[in-house]
Amino acid sequence: MNITQEKINDLNALVKIKIAPEDYTEKVEKSIREQAKKANLPGFRKGMVPAAHIKKMHGRSILVEEINTLLSETLNKYLTDNKVEILGQPLPVMDDSKEFKWDNTDEFEFDYELGLAPIIDFNITSKDIFTEYKVKADEETLASRIKNIRRSYGKMTNPEVSADDDVLYADLAQLSPDGSVFEGGINATGSIRLDLVKDKKILKSLIGLKKDDVVELDVQKAFDKNEVIIAKLLNIAEEDAKDLQSRFQVTIKNVNRLEESDLNQEFFDKLFGEGTVTDEAGFTEKITEEVESMFQQDADRKLQNDIYTKLIEGIHIELPDEFLRKWLKTTNEKLTEAELAEGYDDFAKNLKWTLIENKLIQDNNIEIKYEDVFQTAKQRLDAQFRMYSPAPMPEDQLAQYTATFLKEKDNATRIFDEVKALKVFEYIKSVATLDQKDIPYKKFIEMK
Numbered sequence: 238m239n240i241t242q243e244k245i246n247d248l249n250a251l252v253k254i255k256i257a258p259e260d261y262t263e264k265v266e267k268s269i270r271e272q273a274k275k276a277n278l279p280g281f282r283k284g285m286v287p288a289a290h291i292k293k294m295h296g297r298s299i300l301v302e303e304i305n306t307l308l309s310e311t312l313n314k315y316l317t318d319n320k321v322e323i324l325g326q327p328l329p330v331m332d333d334s335k336e337f338k339w340d341n342t343d344e345f346e347f348d349y350e351l352g353l354a355p356i357i358d359f360n361i362t363s364k365d366i367f368t369e370y371k372v373k374a375d376e377e378t379l380a381s382r383i384k385n386i387r388r389s390y391g392k393m394t395n396p397e398v399s400a401d402d403d404v405l406y407a408d409l410a411q412l413s414p415d416g417s418v419f420e421g422g423i424n425a426t427g428s429i430r431l432d433l434v435k436d437k438k439i440l441k442s443l444i445g446l447k448k449d450d451v452v453e454l455d456v457q458k459a460f461d462k463n464e465v466i467i468a469k470l471l472n473i474a475e476e477d478a479k480d481l482q483s484r485f486q487v488t489i490k491n492v493n494r495l496e497e498s499d500l501n502q503e504f505f506d507k508l509f510g511e512g513t514v515t516d517e518a519g520f521t522e523k524i525t526e527e528v529e530s531m532f533q534q535d536a537d538r539k540l541q542n543d544i545y546t547k548l549i550e551g552i553h554i555e556l557p558d559e560f561l562r563k564w565l566k567t568t569n570e571k572l573t574e575a576e577l578a579e580g581y582d583d584f585a586k587n588l589k590w591t592l593i594e595n596k597l598i599q600d601n602n603i604e605i606k607y608e609d610v611f612q613t614a615k616q617r618l619d620a621q622f623r624m625y626s627p628a629p630m631p632e633d634q635l636a637q638y639t640a641t642f643l644k645e646k647d648n649a650t651r652i653f654d655e656v657k658a659l660k661v662f663e664y665i666k667s668v669a670t671l672d673q674k675d676i677p678y679k680k681f682i683e684m685k
Contacts, residue, residue, distance in 0.1 A: 238307075240315050248353050248557035252327065254311055256304065256345040264303045265341060269296065297339050308347060322354035324557065324588065325564035352560035357596055359552050365669040367547070369540055372532035374525050375677045382528050383521070387497035390504060399446045399492045405429040406491040409471060412453065412484045419483065427470040429454075429487070435461040450489045457481065532678055539684070541662050544669075545590060554589045561585070594661045603660050605653065613659075614652045615639040 239255040269292050276286040292299075312327060330348035337343045374382075399405060407429060411422030434440040439459045442452060460466045468478035471485075498504045505514040514520050562581060566572055597603065618638055622630050630638075643649045 238311060240311060248355060248555060249560055250351040250353055252349045252351060254308060254347050256307060258342055261303055261307055262341060265300050268299050268303060300339055300341060304345060312349060324352040324354050325561055327351055328564055328567060350560060352557035352564065354592065355555050357552060357554055357592060361665050361668045363670050366672055367540060367543055367669055369671040369673045370536045370681060371673060371675045372529060372536050372678055372681045373675055374528045375679055378678050379525060379528060383524055384497065388495045390498040390507060391496045394494045394496050396492055396494050397447050399444055401444065402432045404493040405443060405446065405489055406493055408488040408490060410486045412486055418486060423471055423473060425471045433466055434459050446489050448489055448491060452487050454485045454487045456485060544662060544665055548593055549586055549589055552593060554592060556585055556588065594657060597661050597664060601664060603664055605657055605660055609656050610652050611639060613656050614643055618642060
C-alpha cells in the first residue's frame with residue numbers, strides 16, 4: 238500500500254492512496270470464510286456452506302466493503318501519524334475515468350481532498366484591554382422589582398373602580414365593521430391585564446371602569462400586535478390572532494387588584510428566612526444584591542461577546558472556504574445554495590473561534606476534566622428542577638440524574654463545549670487587562 242500527500246497550497250491538499258491485491262486479499266478471504274461459517278442457505282447445513290459459494294454470491298460486495306474499511310483506516314492512521322490537522326472530513330475525488338473490475342486482481346487508486354487547518358499565531362497579554370461592566374440597579378428598576386415581589390406575596394382585592402396595573406375580568410364580543418356585535422363571531426371571557434396594554438390612549442380608557450361598564454377595544458393596537466397575548470385573551474389560535482382586525486365590545490364583570498404585601502417581619506421572614514432581614518433598609522439591600530446579581534450575568538455575557546468579537550476580527554485566519562462549502566454540501570444533502578450562502582459566514586466565524594480556543598488550550602495547558610463537565614451539568618439540571626419545585630433535589634438523586642444525562646452523547650458534547658468555552662474565557666480574563674466600569678442598568682441596556 239502506498240499513500241502520498243500533494244500539498245496544493247497552505248489550506249488545501251490531495252491525498253492519494255494506492256492499494257494492491259496483496260493489501261486486501263487476505264482480509265477479503267478471511268471475511269468470506271467467516272460469512273461461510275455463519276451462512277444458512279437451502280441445501281447446506283448451517284456453517285457448512287463452501288467458501289467458494291459465498292465468494293460467487295457475495296464476493297464483490299465483500300471486496301467493496303473491505304476496500305472501504307481499509308481506505309478509512311489507512312487515511313485516518315496517516316493523518317494521525319503525520320499530525321495533519323484538517324477541517325471537516327476528507328472528501329473523495331470522483332474520477333469516472335478510473336474503472337475497476339472488482340475481481341480481486343485490481344490495483345486501486347483513490348484520491349481525497351483535504352481542507353487544512355490554518356496555522357495561527359497570537360498571544361493574549363495585558364495589552365489586550367476589555368471593559369468589564371458592573372451594572373448598577375437604578376431607582377426605577379429597583380422599585381419595579383420590589384413592587385413585583387410585594388405583589389407576589391400580597392392579597393387579591395376587588396375595588397369598585399379600575400386603576401393602573403389592575404386586571405379587568407370581562408366578556409369580549411367581536412364587532413362588525415358597523416359597530417354591531419358580529420353574530421357567530423368570537424366570544425370569550427378573559428382577563429385584561431392593564432400592565433400589558435401598550436397604547437397609552439387605550440390604557441387611559443380602561444382606567445376608571447367599574448362592573449357592567451361597556452367599552453370598545455382594538456386588541457391589536459392595545460397589545461402592540463402581540464399575537465400570544467391576544468390569542469390567550471380571546472382563546473383562539475396564535476395564527477388567527479395575528480390576522481385578526483376586528484374591534485371588540487368589552488363588558489366588565491369584575492375588577493381585580495393584587496395589593497402589595499406590607500413591609501413587616503412576617504414578609505421579610507417568608508422571603509429570606511427568619512431573622513435574616515429586620516427592616517426596610519435591609520430588605521432593599523437584599524433586593525439590590527439580587528437584582529445586580531442578575532444584571533451581572535448579562536454583563537458577563539457582554540464581556541464574553543466583546544472578547545469573541547475582538548479576537549475574531551483582530552486575528553487573521555484564512556480558511557479553505559471553497560473546500561468547506563463543498564464539504565457542507567456533501568454532508569448536508571438537503572442544504573440549498575441559498576441556505577449555504579446565507580449561513581456560511583456564521584459557520585466560518587464559529588470555526589475560527591474553535592481554532593482560537595484550541596490554540597489557547599494547547600499553548601497554555603488548559604485542562605478540561607470530567608469533574609468540571611459533571612458539575613456544570615449538575616448545576617444546569619438543578620436549575621431546571623427548581624423551576625418546577627423550589628425544594629432542592631437530594632444530592633445523591635441529582636448526581637444520578639446527571640450521570641444518566643451525560644450518557645447521551647449530544648448532552649455530553651454540549652456541556653463539554655460549554656465548559657471549554659468558560660475555561661478559555663476565564664484564562665483570557667486572567668491574562669488580559671479588565672477595565673472595570675460602573676454603569677446604570679438603563680445605559681447598559683442601550684448598549685446591548
